[in-house]
Each structure stands twice: as structure tokens, then as C-alpha cells.
Amino acid sequence: MSGFIANADDIPVVLLAGGRSSRMGVNKAFVLLGGESLLARISTRITQRQRKPVALNADPDWPDTLGLTLVPDGIPGKLGPLAGVLTAMRDTALRYPQVSHVATVPIDSPFFPLDLIARLADAIQGRDDIAIATSFDRDHPTFGLWPVSATADLETWIVSDPKRRVRDFLARHDVRTVKFPAVETRIGPLDPFFNVNTPTDLIEAEKWLAALEGIS
Ligand SMILES: Nc1nc2c(ncn2[C@@H]2O[C@H](COP(=O)(O)OP(=O)(O)OP(=O)(O)O)[C@@H](O)[C@H]2O)c(=O)[nH]1
Numbered sequence: 745m746s747g748f749i750a751n752a753d754d755i756p757v758v759l760l761a762g763g764r765s766s767r768m769g770v771n772k773a774f775v776l777l778g779g780e781s782l783l784a785r786i787s788t789r790i791t792q793r794q795r796k797p798v799a800l801n802a803d804p805d806w807p808d809t810l811g812l813t814l815v816p817d818g819i820p821g822k823l824g825p826l827a828g829v830l831t832a833m834r835d836t837a838l839r840y841p842q843v844s845h846v847a848t849v850p851i852d853s854p855f856f857p858l859d860l861i862a863r864l865a866d867a868i869q870g871r872d873d874i875a876i877a878t879s880f881d882r883d884h885p886t887f888g889l890w891p892v893s894a895t896a897d898l899e900t901w902i903v904s905d906p907k908r909r910v911r912d913f914l915a916r917h918d919v920r921t922v923k924f925p926a927v928e929t930r931i932g933p934l935d936p937f938f939n940v941n942t943p944t945d946l947i948e949a950e951k952w953l954a955a956l957e958g959i960s
Pocket residue numbers: 760761762763764765766767768772801802817821822823824825826827828829831849850851852886941
């Protein structure tokens with residue numbers, strides 16, 4: 745579809761926190777980085793550029809949403825990150841019926857680019873396009889813009905595909921990838937999508953945070 749424009753200001757954001765945090769051993773959203781929980785950091789960072797209220801995809805008994813609207817998965821069984829994406833799409837269709845896309849941002853990447861949603865939105869060329877972030881030649885599909893028009897396809901695929909690999913779902917759609925550059929720090933280049941999955945990652949994230957002080 746030509747002439748389609750995805751306006752970043754119209755795109756709602758859903759933070760993804762519906763995983764098991766099995767590698768961290770405790771709920772990742774509440775581990776502290778620089779004295780602040782990952783969830784609080786991500787929430788503050790996203791609201792710096794975000795106009796619409798931000799929702800949180802997490803378990804229904806989540807202890808503290810920090811004022812974000814809680815949107816638990818509708819399908820049981822913790823079927824992986826795309827279960828969170830599906831929840832985001834469904835919630836968007838319900839609450840913002842005019843909107844073409846929803847953005848997802850996981851709660852475990854505290855240095856994600858501030859221009860993330862604007863740049864992903866710029867890459868969208870049609871109402872049905874997906875846009876995902878890449879850095880250092882790696883895709884980061886949990887940082888994505890997802891067309892609400894793909895909801896039915898994801899609903900069917902997620903309960904029928906035996907492997908549920910994100911790249912297999914992406915292969916069913918038109919995907920735009922957007923490259924984000926490394927962030928220069930005092931100790932070298934940082935991948936803006938540095939991911940905190942383990943206690944060791946958290947220690948490394950503290951180093952990056954210190955190396956960024958006064959920079960971003
Ligand atoms: N809704 C939902 N989100 C998920 C699910 N699995 C992972 N996610 C989210 O997808 C993002 C990437 O997942 P991971 O980094 O592997 O996080 P995780 O699954 O909590 O951690 P591990 O158990 O250590 O793999 C995180 O923001 C998770 O919260 C799921 O089954 N349902």
C-alpha cells in the first residue's frame with residue numbers, strides 16, 4: 745500500500761515483562777540497576793518520547809505496575825515473547841481501534857535508543873508491515889512495531905506452530921529492519937540493546953551505566 749505513514753505519536757507501547765526470568769532466578773523487572781528497578785528505568789525512558797499511556801504485559805498477579813495499565817496474556821502457557829506481542833496487538837485493537845501498529849519494548853534492555861519508535865515508524869511503508877530493530881548484525885524482534893492487521897495470523901500461528909520461533913513468524917510477513925548504531929561510552933562501544941538476562945549481565949550493565957554517566 746503506497747502513501748501509508750505510521751505516525752510515531754499515534755503508536756501505543758506495551759512493555760514486555762511476561763517471561764519467566766529463569767536465567768536471572770528472580771523477577772528481572774524488579775532487579776536494581778543504579779539503584780532503580782529495570783521496570784522503572786524502562787518506563788521512565790519510554791515515557792520521555794511517548795505520548796500515549798504505556799501498558800505493561802505481565803502476569804495477572806503482578807505486584808506493582810508503577811501506574812502502568814496491566815495487560816496479562818490472554819492465552820495460557822507462557823508461549824514466549826510473541827505471546828506478549830499478541831497481547832499487545834489485541835489490547836491495541838480494543839483500546840485504540842483507529843491505530844495501525846503497536847510497539848513492544850522488553851523490560852530487560854535498559855539502554856535502548858530514545859529514537860526507537862520514531863525510527864521504526866519511519867521504516868513502515870504499509871499498514872501490514874512489521875518493523876524490528878537490529879544492532880551489531882543481530883535482530884531484536886522484541887523491539888518491534890506490529891501491525892494490528894496481523895493479530896488473527898499470530899493468534900492461529902502461536903497455538904499451532906510446534907517451534908514458535910520468532911523468525912518463522914516474521915517470515916510470514918513484510919518486515920522492515922532498522923539498524924541502530926553502537927553508543928559511544930568511556931569504555932568502548934555499547935550495544936544499545938544490551939540485554940540483562942543473568943546476574944552476570946546485571947553486573948556488566950552497572951559498568952555500562954557508569955561508563956555512560958553524563959553521556960546519555
Ligand atoms: N507475555 C509473555 N512474554 C514473554 C514470554 N516469554 C518471554 N517474554 C518476554 O519476552 C522478552 C524476552 O524474553 P527473555 O529475555 O527470554 O525473558 P524471560 O523469558 O523472562 O527470561 P528467561 O526465562 O531467562 O528466558 C522479555 O521481555 C520477556 O518478559 C511469555 O511466555 N509470555
